Amino acid sequence: MKIRYLVLAVIIFSVISLFIGVTDISPLSLFNLSEEQQQVLLVSRIPRLISIVIAGASMSIVGLIMQQLSRNKFVSPTTAGTMDSARLGILVSMMVFTSAAPFQKMLVSFAFALAGTFIFMKILDKIKFKDAIFIPLVGLMFGNIISSVSMFFAYQNDLIQNMSSWMQGDFSMIMSGNYEMMYVSIPGLILAYIFANKFTIAGMGEDFSKNLGLNYRQVVNLGLSISALVTSSVVLTVGVIPFLGLIIPNIVTIYQGDHLKNTLAHTALLGAVFVLFCDIIGRIVIYPYEIPISLTVGVIGSGIFIYLLLRRKKYGL
Amino acid sequence: MGYKKKTIILGIVALALACLYIFYDLRGNIGYILPKRAIKLIAIIITGGAIAFSTTIFMTITNNRILTPSVLGLDSLYLLLQTVIIFIFGSNSIVMMESSINYLISIVLMVLFSLLLYQFLFKGEKNNIYFLLLIGMILGTFFNSFTDFMQVLIDPNEFMVAQDAMFASINNVHTDLVWLSVVLIGLVLIYFSRFYKYLDVLSLGKDQAVNLGVPYDYVVKRLLIVVAILISVATALTGPITFLGLLVVNVTYEMMKTFRHLYILLGSIFLSIIALVGGQFIVEKIFTFNTTLSVIINFVGGVYFIYLLLKENRSW
Amino acid sequence: MVDLKNVFKAYNNKPVIEDVSLTIDKGTITSFIGPNGAGKSTLISMISRLIAKDNGDITIDGKDIFQAKNNDLAKKISILKQSNAINLKLTVRELVSFGRFPYSQGKLTKEDWGKVDEAIEYMELQDMQDKFLEELSGGQRQRAHIAMVIAQDTEYILLDEPLNNLDMRASTQIMKTLRKLVDEMSKTILIVIHDINFASCYSDNIVALKDGKVMKQGRACDVIDKCVLKDLYDMDIDIKEIDNRRICVYY
Numbered sequence: 001m002k003i004r005y006l007v008l009a010v011i012i013f014s015v016i017s018l019f020i021g022v023t024d025i026s027p028l029s030l031f032n033l034s035e036e037q038q039q040v041l042l043v044s045r046i047p048r049l050i051s052i053v054i055a056g057a058s059m060s061i062v063g064l065i066m067q068q069l070s071r072n073k074f075v076s077p078t079t080a081g082t083m084d085s086a087r088l089g090i091l092v093s094m095m096v097f098t099s100a101a102p103f104q105k106m107l108v109s110f111a112f113a114l115a116g117t118f119i120f121m122k123i124l125d126k127i128k129f130k131d132a133i134f135i136p137l138v139g140l141m142f143g144n145i146i147s148s149v150s151m152f153f154a155y156q157n158d159l160i161q162n163m164s165s166w167m168q169g170d171f172s173m174i175m176s177g178n179y180e181m182m183y184v185s186i187p188g189l190i191l192a193y194i195f196a197n198k199f200t201i202a203g204m205g206e207d208f209s210k211n212l213g214l215n216y217r218q219v220v221n222l223g224l225s226i227s228a229l230v231t232s233s234v235v236l237t238v239g240v241i242p243f244l245g246l247i248i249p250n251i252v253t254i255y256q257g258d259h260l261k262n263t264l265a266h267t268a269l270l271g272a273v274f275v276l277f278c279d280i281i282g283r284i285v286i287y288p289y290e291i292p293i294s295l296t297v298g299v300i301g302s303g304i305f306i307y308l309l310l311r312r313k314k315y316g317l
Numbered sequence: 318m319g320y321k322k323k324t325i326i327l328g329i330v331a332l333a334l335a336c337l338y339i340f341y342d343l344r345g346n347i348g349y350i351l352p353k354r355a356i357k358l359i360a361i362i363i364t365g366g367a368i369a370f371s372t373t374i375f376m377t378i379t380n381n382r383i384l385t386p387s388v389l390g391l392d393s394l395y396l397l398l399q400t401v402i403i404f405i406f407g408s409n410s411i412v413m414m415e416s417s418i419n420y421l422i423s424i425v426l427m428v429l430f431s432l433l434l435y436q437f438l439f440k441g442e443k444n445n446i447y448f449l450l451l452i453g454m455i456l457g458t459f460f461n462s463f464t465d466f467m468q469v470l471i472d473p474n475e476f477m478v479a480q481d482a483m484f485a486s487i488n489n490v491h492t493d494l495v496w497l498s499v500v501l502i503g504l505v506l507i508y509f510s511r512f513y514k515y516l517d518v519l520s521l522g523k524d525q526a527v528n529l530g531v532p533y534d535y536v537v538k539r540l541l542i543v544v545a546i547l548i549s550v551a552t553a554l555t556g557p558i559t560f561l562g563l564l565v566v567n568v569t570y571e572m573m574k575t576f577r578h579l580y581i582l583l584g585s586i587f588l589s590i591i592a593l594v595g596g597q598f599i600v601e602k603i604f605t606f607n608t609t610l611s612v613i614i615n616f617v618g619g620v621y622f623i624y625l626l627l628k629e630n631r632s633w
Numbered sequence: 634m635v636d637l638k639n640v641f642k643a644y645n646n647k648p649v650i651e652d653v654s655l656t657i658d659k660g661t662i663t664s665f666i667g668p669n670g671a672g673k674s675t676l677i678s679m680i681s682r683l684i685a686k687d688n689g690d691i692t693i694d695g696k697d698i699f700q701a702k703n704n705d706l707a708k709k710i711s712i713l714k715q716s717n718a719i720n721l722k723l724t725v726r727e728l729v730s731f732g733r734f735p736y737s738q739g740k741l742t743k744e745d746w747g748k749v750d751e752a753i754e755y756m757e758l759q760d761m762q763d764k765f766l767e768e769l770s771g772g773q774r775q776r777a778h779i780a781m782v783i784a785q786d787t788e789y790i791l792l793d794e795p796l797n798n799l800d801m802r803a804s805t806q807i808m809k810t811l812r813k814l815v816d817e818m819s820k821t822i823l824i825v826i827h828d829i830n831f832a833s834c835y836s837d838n839i840v841a842l843k844d845g846k847v848m849k850q851g852r853a854c855d856v857i858d859k860c861v862l863k864d865l866y867d868m869d870i871d872i873k874e875i876d877n878r879r880i881c882v883y884y
Contacts, residue, residue: 074451078458123626127383133447138383140454145619148560152616155609160480168465242458291466298462302455309451514739518731520721524714527683529785530707530735576721 006269010053013276017052018045020283043176051179052171052279053272055234055241058185060271061192061264062227063245064252066117068203069223070124073253073312074136076245077231081139083240084146085116086232087163091150095157102181106236113228113235116146121224133309169239169294171279184233188226189268196261199223240294241275243301248274250308320573320580327587334594335362341602360490361597363498364551365561365589371547372562373569373585377520377578378537378544379450382570383626385562386548388450389434390457391427392557397460398423400467403475416491423553424501424546431545435538484556484609487597498554502547509543512536516578558611560618565589567625634659635680635789635823640689642675642845649675651845653689657838659788662815662822664832664853667842668866673825674793676842680823681712681791693789707735710789711782725769725777726762729753732784752784756810772803779810790814792824796831804828808835829870833857833879841865854879 019025023040025033033041063076070080077083089112093105120142124135154163192199201209202219209216234241248271249263256263275293278300282291339354375386402419434453468476481489515536518526527533551558569585596610635657642650650672657663665673678684680691682698691698693710701709711732729752733745741749753762756776766774775795782790792811796804812835814820826832832839832853839856841849849861857879862870871882 119623119627123623126626131447133451134381137388137447137451137454140451140458141383141385141388142623144387144559145615145623148612148615148619152612155484155612168469242462292469295462295466298459302459305455306452309448517739518734521731524683524712525731527703528681528707528712529731530704532703574722576723576727 003265003269006266006273009273010269010276013273013280014049014053016280017049017276020280021045044174047176047179048171048174051174051182051238052275054182054185055238056244056272056275057268058189058230058271059234059241059244060248060267060274061189062230064249064263064267065192065199065223066227066245067249068199069220070121070135071203071205072132072135073250074132074246075139076243076249077227078143078242078244078246079136079139080120081116081142081146082113082120082227082231083235083242084143084150086110086113086228086235087240088112088116088146088150088153089232090236091153091159091163094159095153102178102236106181106184106232109232109236110228113232114225116142117224117228121220132312168292169241169297170290170292171238172290172292174237179237181233181237185230188230191222192226193264195219195222196264200259200261238293242294242298243305244271244275244297247301247304247308251304320575320577320584323572324580324584324587327584327591331587331590331594334591334598338594338598341598356492356495357487357490357597358594359499360487360495360554361593362590363495363502364487364555364558365565365593366586367502367547367551368558368562369565369569369585369589370582371544371551372566373578373582374516374540375544375562376566377516378540379447380520380522382567384450385560385566386544387557387559387562388454388457389431389545389548390453390460391431391545391548391552392559393457393460393464394427394430395423395552395557397464398426400464400471403478404467404471407475417493417497420494420497420553424549427549427552428542428545431549432542435541435545484611486609486611487555487593490554494554498550501550505543505546505550509540512540512543513578517576520576520578556611558614560615560622561589561592561611563622564614564618565592567622571625634694635821636690636692636695637680638690638692640676640679640691641687642672642679642684643687649845650679650686653842653845653847655840655847655850657821657823659821660815660819661837662811662824662835663838663840664836665823665825665840665842666827666829666832666856666865667848670844671842672845673842677712677791677793677823677825678714681710682706683712683714704735707785707787709787710791711785711787712791712793713778713782713795714793721766723766724763725758725766725780726753728766728777729758729762729780729784732781732786735785748786749784752780755783756780770803772799772806775799775803775807776810779807783814787820789821789823792822794825794827796826796828804831811835829857829862829881833881857881 018041021040021044023037025037025041025045059077066075066077066080066082067073086109089109090105092112093108096108097104120139123138123142127135127138150163151160154160198214198219201212201214202216202223206216209219249267252263252266252270256266275297278296279293282293282296285291335358338358339351343350372385376382376384399419434449434456437449437452515526515531518529518531519536521529523533565588566581566585569581569588573580573584575581592614593610596613600610600613635655637653637655640650640653641648653676665677667673675684679686680698685699693701693706698706698710726749730741730745730749732752733741733748737745753759756779758773758776758780761769761773766777769777779792779795790811795807795811799807808831811822811824815822815837824836836853838851839849839853840847841856841861843865848865849856855861857872859870859872862872862881866883868883873880873882
């Protein structure tokens with residue numbers, strides 16, 4: 001697949017995304033919009049588009065980095081406890097600071113996500129049996145355990161229904177003023193680009209990278225920090241979007257190979273296209289209501305994931 | 318101290334706690350309170366026993382101590398089912414009110430689901446059990462997405478009922494269901510007894526088991542069905558307690574330091590009863606926590622497990 | 634007698650074993666040699682029914698191994714795989730006692746324990762029989778596993794690279810034991826082995842496998858031959874006769 005087709009797809013879906021919604025805005029009337037239409041476009045539609053693109057691109061890249069670092073194709077924020085830890089972080093910040101500013105929540109959530117991911121990596125070191133399929137299972141278990149800790153606190157504070165509602169990935173509440181946290185991901189992505197080669201080397205293992213004169217620990221820490229940062233910003237603004245970081249990089253590697261430098265742009269673009277697509281579906285299926293993005297991505301994503309697993313089994317990858 | 322002695326001690330502690338639970342602060346209408354407590358106690362023993370038992374078998378089949386049957390996705394299916402029932406019929410509907418209907422529907426669906434999953438696994442030649450579990454887990458996430466979605470749509474009052482179903486609770490078990498569960502579990506155990514002798518050999522791994530003449534696929538398939546039924550019964554009776562099994566079986570292995578299943582099975586069942594009865598006692602009588610037992614058990618079990626995983630000088 | 638007729642096996646449409654026919658005589662050691670990926674382990678796993686064949690017949694004493702009852706087979710043939718990473722707290726004696734499972738289904742009789750003791754004695758493990766496996770050295774652990782196979786008391790014993798990761802002393806000790814098992818207890822042993830000098834010195838027959846096919850089979854002295862080995866490993870191997878033993882020099 002050529003990169004320009006992906007760019008084209010992003011543009012087409014973006015345009016569609018801008019013009020779907022309860023308030024009727026047609027592309028033709030773009031230059032003579034009413035006051036209200038302008039408002040909708042600026043306050044809701046464009047922020048929504050931006051957050052979809054950022055979320056899709058950055059979650060996919062983060063998945064890719066985590067897979068490189070752990071040398072396992074099935075590790076991602078969903079299967080390494082990162083998402084669940086970020087979620088716990090938000091919950092804790094809400095309990096500790098009753099009226100936490102988004103930035104505070106972000107920081108606490110980032111700290112938790114980072115800690116959770118490090119613990120998972122530590123667990124990986126401890127596990128003797130490094131079967132490709134066993135590792136994500138352990139990661140999912142780990143995520144469940146973190147969730148049960150969240151549940152414990154949520155139950156204590158009567159926050160369960162609350163938690164379900166704000167933890168479910170959903171773009172419909174995105175408006176200018178509450179999505180700007182997403183921009184935090186962008187410097188992370190730029191760093192990912194700069195360090196791409198080093199992540200690939202670090203993925204070959206500690207001894208291998210030391211042999212090449214790479215500061216292994218530092219690179220791994222950087223990679224995990226980027227992952228935690230991006231994940232917590234997405235979880236905070238949009239909510240949990242399952243499987244994204246898992247399936248997009250895997251699809252890209254199928255046709256693009258494993259070298260990060262070659263796959264980063266594809267992964268980012270395909271991630272954006274995928275989320276745009278799922279979002280559009282979620283908005284038109286039960287129009288004028290919406291299906292939240294976590295559900296559409298969850299359904300389509302789990303299907304693709306199972307397909308990838310079966311494919312792997314068939315080709316013995 | 319040997320593992321035999323430890324098993325006996327665990328049994329005595331479990332019995333003592335059970336007596337304490339029944340006779341503690343026994344006042345008022347004894348004729349009413351006593352049978353009520355006894356039923357609760359039986360429910361606890363069934364749930365705890367079934368979970369410990371099935372987790373032990375499951376860990377033996379999968380040859381590791383990290384995975385529990387909860388990765389089969391049954392808990393998630395149960396929650397989805399409860400939410401769907403409330404969403405479609407409402408909390409006042411006959412399905413919700415008539416607990417035995419709910420109970421039976423839940424069990425049948427969960428067992429059917431596992432059978433479908435197993436069918437899928439054993440179709441191919443190269444059957445990797447981790448593969449099955451990962452698929453189960455993904456489907457679990459999938460069910461959870463749906464559950465989350467519906468829970469947001471449900472009216473907050475109705476949601477309270479859904480929330481009750483989400484967390485295991487022994488306070489509102491129904492007497493009929495307890496007896497029904499006893500019968501079901503008894504039948505499963507009778508069926509299981511034929512396979513008991515294979516457990517020790519299975520823990521040596523697939524190659525060794527085949528070498529020693531175990532009809533591996535045949536036995537594992539049936540043991541997995543036993544696991545699915547036991548977990549379904551326990552879940553439908555009291556609600557999901559995801560990490561109880563993980564907690565008690567790992568503690569048992571740490572304590573017993575043996576591979577003999579007789580002692581591991583007995584020990585984990587006793588420990589499970591101790592954890593549940595003791596926990597229930599603390600929740601009811603001492604702390605009056607604003608939380609249910611399952612939440613605490615999952616919390617403690619989860620944290621302990623992470624500790625176990627990270628403990629120095631140990632690899633899994 | 635182990636008989637293979639036109640056996641095929643493929644993974645994902647990639648053939649690993651192609652049209653292998655073999656006869657293995659009773660009371661011999663037969664070594665399977667060949668480069669990596671030749672299909673040695675696959676073949677020996679099929680003979681022991683650990684993995685299924687795609688086509689062909691594998692019979693032991695005239696009985697098809699995939700038709701036979703699991704338990705009967707376990708009294709006839711045993712296999713020791715190269716990876717024996719058992720994650721259990723198990724003493725040597727307990728491990729060896731597992732060898733009696735096919736006979737007693739876990740409830741060991743006095744006679745069974747007698748066999749266990751014999752096996753432990755045979756492998757000279759009396760001193761460490763109550764130690765946990767994880768406390769032993771690689772060579773001792775391998776001996777414990779062989780003791781279990783001896784306790785299983787089968788006519789045919791299959792071993793998949795039993796010398797892996799062992800030092801010279803442990804390796805020789807194990808090969809000597811295997812030789813003794815054949816000479817004294819008239820067992821039949823099939824073994825996958827990488828070190829061709831061990832194969833040359835200790836086995837009666839050798840089967841040379843390459844790319845899933847049998848390149849040459851016959852008496853050890855016929856297979857350990859300059860031309861055969863050159864074809865097999867694609868390298869020049871010098872063969873010296875020392876004390877009536879054929880030693881390959883390939884360094």
